[in-house]
Amino acid sequence: MGEPPAVLVTHPDYLLHVNPPGHPERPERLLAVEQLLRRTPFWEALPRRTAEPVDEEFLVRVHTRGHIAHIRDLAASGGGAVDADTFVSAASYDAACLAAGGARLAVDVVLRQEAPVAMAFVRPPGHHAEPGSAMGFCLFNNIALAARYAIETHGVERVLVLDWDVHHGNGTQDVFYRDPRVVVCSLHQEHWYPGTGAIDEVGEGPGEGCTINVPLPVGLGDGGYRHLWNEVVLPLVRAVAPGLILVSAGYDAHHADPLAGMRVTARGFGELSLLLRQTAGDTPIAGILEGGYDLRGLAYSVAATLEGWTGIASEVAEPAAEVREAPFPVASARAREVRHVVGAYWNL
Numbered sequence: 001m002g003e004p005p006a007v008l009v010t011h012p013d014y015l016l017h018v019n020p021p022g023h024p025e026r027p028e029r030l031l032a033v034e035q036l037l038r039r040t041p042f043w044e045a046l047p048r049r050t051a052e053p054v055d056e057e058f059l060v061r062v063h064t065r066g067h068i069a070h071i072r073d074l075a076a077s078g079g080g081a082v083d084a085d086t087f088v089s090a091a092s093y094d095a096a097c098l099a100a101g102g103a104r105l106a107v108d109v110v111l112r113q114e115a116p117v118a119m120a121f122v123r124p125p126g127h128h129a130e131p132g133s134a135m136g137f138c139l140f141n142n143i144a145l146a147a148r149y150a151i152e153t154h155g156v157e158r159v160l161v162l163d164w165d166v167h168h169g170n171g172t173q174d175v176f177y178r179d180p181r182v183v184v185c186s187l188h189q190e191h192w193y194p195g196t197g198a199i200d201e202v203g204e205g206p207g208e209g210c211t212i213n214v215p216l217p218v219g220l221g222d223g224g225y226r227h228l229w230n231e232v233v234l235p236l237v238r239a240v241a242p243g244l245i246l247v248s249a250g251y252d253a254h255h256a257d258p259l260a261g262m263r264v265t266a267r268g269f270g271e272l273s274l275l276l277r278q279t280a281g282d283t284p285i286a287g288i289l290e291g292g293y294d295l296r297g298l299a300y301s302v303a304a305t306l307e308g309w310t311g312i313a314s315e316v317a318e319p320a321a322e323v324r325e326a327p328f329p330v331a332s333a334r335a336r337e338v339r340h341v342v343g344a345y346w347n348l
């Protein structure tokens with residue numbers, strides 16, 4: 001037996017973090033992913049590993065002790081609201097420590113060369129969480145913690161964080177805004193939550209040029225994303241030549257998602273994943289689940305991602321739907337704008 005093409009990271013207690021009734025970020029998301037993956041060859045072919053919780057000393061790689069204590073104390077008191085849409089339940093601190101632990105395990109798997117690809121199916125998500133505050137359904141920034149860990153513990157010199165969640169990864173950007181060791185590229189719906197992520201937010205000081213924002217006009221779909229991949233994302237992967245690619249894998253750009261207006265299909269996510277994998281070559285890839293709130297769209301998109309990353313056919317296909325995406329010139333105009341800004345720092 002050689003190494004498996006990928007490893008999946010899970011933990012049953014990710015289901016114990018709960019939001020108030022009607023909240024889109026709900027345990028059923030992970031159950032929907034698992035139910036579909038059980039019908040695919042991935043369930044047999046890909047080993048599943050169980051995350052271990054991180055401790056406070058791990059969280060301080062990114063977060064303030066005050067923020068950590070706030071979340072821990074709120075959970076210990078039975079839970080409560082952090083802001084209008086971010087909540088802590090009694091089990092949320094432990095779940096959040098396991099979510100960060102899932103991201104850590106995914107990094108360990110790929111950097112110890114147990115598999116070239118790992119994907120962590122965690123809750124709560126992380127990319128909106130800033131060093132001192134929770135927001136946007138996120139308590140601790142799983143992917144930022146994973147990036148720091150890869151550098152500080154595994155000695156990776158440069159990490160590329162690719163964030164394809166439909167919302168700007170403001171927390172991740174904030175953590176690494178002055179850090180040239182972590183290049184953060186976010187594609188997101190423009191003029192949308194959380195409001196940051198303009199093209200001219202490029203990083204500061206030693207980190208100038210290492211933040212790449214690709215705000216997208218509403219309505220872009222598979223063709224538009226593919227164009228931005230070919231014009232910006234894939235050239236950036238080649239130019240950065242990272243030792244590790246971390247993907248903030250959110251699926252709320254799916255056409256059926258209730259929280260945004262993009263038009264990507266599951267098949268589209270599969271194509272983007274395949275192109276990324278081909279361009280990455282020997283560079284390991286670890287995906288960390290972020291958003292994605294249409295249960296069926298989420299599950300099929302995850303399966304398509306695994307197909308693109310492993311080369312194993314998923315043998316499931318999203319039911320056909322009529323998806324009308326924004327006209328191509330919208331995507332090509334945005335690609336030119338981004339290339340103009342990013343081209344000052346990277347040879348795209």
Ligand SMILES: [Zn+2]
Pocket residue numbers: 165166167250252290291292
């Ligand atoms: Zn999102």
